[in-house]
Amino acid sequence: MTERPALFPGTPASALAIFAHPDDPEFVCGGLIANWTDAGARVGYVIMTDGRAGGAGLGDELITPEELVLRREDEQRRAAAHLGVAPEDIVFFREHDGELFHTLELRRRIVREIRRFKPEAAILFDPRRRVMPGYVQHPDHWTSGEAALAAIAPLAGNRLAFPELLAEGLEPHQIRDIYLASPVDPNLRIDIEPQLERKVAAMNEHTSQVADPERTAGFMRDFARMAAAGSRYEFAEAYHFIRFGERFLTLED
Numbered sequence: 001m002t003e004r005p006a007l008f009p010g011t012p013a014s015a016l017a018i019f020a021h022p023d024d025p026e027f028v029c030g031g032l033i034a035n036w037t038d039a040g041a042r043v044g045y046v047i048m049t050d051g052r053a054g055g056a057g058l059g060d061e062l063i064t065p066e067e068l069v070l071r072r073e074d075e076q077r078r079a080a081a082h083l084g085v086a087p088e089d090i091v092f093f094r095e096h097d098g099e100l101f102h103t104l105e106l107r108r109r110i111v112r113e114i115r116r117f118k119p120e121a122a123i124l125f126d127p128r129r130r131v132m133p134g135y136v137q138h139p140d141h142w143t144s145g146e147a148a149l150a151a152i153a154p155l156a157g158n159r160l161a162f163p164e165l166l167a168e169g170l171e172p173h174q175i176r177d178i179y180l181a182s183p184v185d186p187n188l189r190i191d192i193e194p195q196l197e198r199k200v201a202a203m204n205e206h207t208s209q210v211a212d213p214e215r216t217a218g219f220m221r222d223f224a225r226m227a228a229a230g231s232r233y234e235f236a237e238a239y240h241f242i243r244f245g246e247r248f249l250t251l252e253d
C-alpha cells in the first residue's frame, strides 16, 4: 500500500452538532465549534431532549419542569452565541430528558434537519461509549449518537429513505465528515487553546446546571489538558474522525 500524506480535516463550510441535552455541545465540543465559526463556518445545533431532569445549579429555587424547559432553551441560545452559533440555527426536539429512545421517528426528525441544514460535517456522541472510568455514560448521550449516526448513514443521503421528506422538498444530503465526541478510540486531537475561555464562558451560561462556575471552569481546563496529553497542544478536544470514502486515513494532529 502506498503511503498517503497525513490529512488534517480543516474547517467545513457548515456543520451540525447533534446532541441530547442543552449544554452538551458546549461541554463536549465547544472548542471545535468556536474554532470553526472563527474560520467562517456556519454551525447549527439539534438538541433532542428538553433538559427537564437536570438542575444542579438551581439550589433551593422552586421551578416547574415547564419553566425549566424554557429556561434551558434560553440558556442554550445564550451559550451558543459565545461560540458563534445563531439562535435561529438551534432546533429543539423537546423529547423528555432521560427518556430518549432510538426510534424510527427520532431518525426521521434528525434526517429532516440534516436535509434542511445540509452540513458538510457533524459532531455527535460516540454511541459505542457506554462506560468510562468512574462514570456511566448517560443513556440519552449514546442514544442520541446512535440515532444521529443512523440518520447520517445511510438515511439522509438515500433518496429512497423517508419518501415523505422528499415530498416536503427535502433532497438527500450526504454528510462528508463525522466527528464522534467522547470517543472510545480517538484518532484526532483539535487544538482549542484559543477558544478554551469562550468554551468555559459558554458552559457557564447554563446557570441551571452549574452549581459552582469556578469549579466547572477548572474541571473543563483539566479535561482539555488531559485530552491534549501526548500531542503538541496544551489544551485539546479528542475525536474519532470519519471521512466518507477515505478508508485508509492517516490523520495529523
Ligand SMILES: [Zn+2]
Pocket (backbone or CB within 6 Å): 020, 021, 023, 024, 138, 141
Ligand atoms: Zn448531556
